[in-house]
Amino acid sequence: MVFIASLQSVVSGQPYVRRRDLWTWPGLTGASLARIRLSGLTVAMRALVVANGEPPSGDLLHRLAETADLIVAADGGAIIALDAGITPDAVVGDLDSLPARLALSLPPERLHRVSELDTTDLQKAITFAIARGATQVDIAAAGGGRADHALANLSVLVTFRGRTGIRIHDDLFEISLVDGMATIDAPPGTLISLVAIGPCEGVTTSGMRWDLYDFTLTFSPRGVHNEVADTPATISVRTGDLLLFRGRWVERHA
Secondary structure, three states: OOHHHHHHHOOOOOOEEEHHHHHHOOOOOOOHHHHHHHHHOOOOOEEEEOOOOOOOOOOHHHHHHHHHOEEEEEEOHHHHHOOOOOOOOEEEEEEOOHHHHHHOOOOOEEEEEOOOOOOOOOHHHHHHHHHHOEEEEEOOOOOOOOOOHHHHOHHHHHOOOOOEEEEEEEOOEEEEEEEOOEEEEEOOOOEEEEEEEEEEEEEEOEEEEEEEEEOOEEHHHHHHOEEOOOOOEEOOEEEEEEEEEEEEEEEOOO
């Protein structure tokens, strides 16, 4: 178990290790990886899913790709990825939005056609990433365009609750689901919006400019445009589906 002891010292006592870091570990074998799992360490794997919505800035997309262990394009999201110079590890969906020229430019084993009609291409891509071991899924290019598609894309935060951590990214916000409690370690003035998908009971915040205590939020503007006052800030919800929009800029009120 010397290998495990050494690895645990490298991760400084954290109960996980990034999958991408394991591949550079000297002498790593399949048996070693099995021992890592048996030791109680979680092999963390971050996936980037590129949807087929409005492309984010190239800088944001590249930052997300650089930290990803797996890059999955949801059908036409392959166009967005390739246009940014990012080659997906897999393209998943019914592939009706993927031009033939792009399909031919990718190795056939990277194309995964899923034709069933009960889920969207984004859901198919997330399911694929989870099946490959993703413990965190970052989604880009999920907004813009048709409002119905944008709202449906936000719904994946609820659909996949408890299966993996999911965040949706655009140039303005990082969007996630408050699953019980969320901690925000961000500079004072960071914009925060809370949007309830249906009634959310027991909403309590701390460290915000305008705090709530045991409040019931509904699908309304009531939780929009707050800001971090003290770090770390916290948000908790007793029941309901509460979306957290964390701004990428600081805008302190006078």
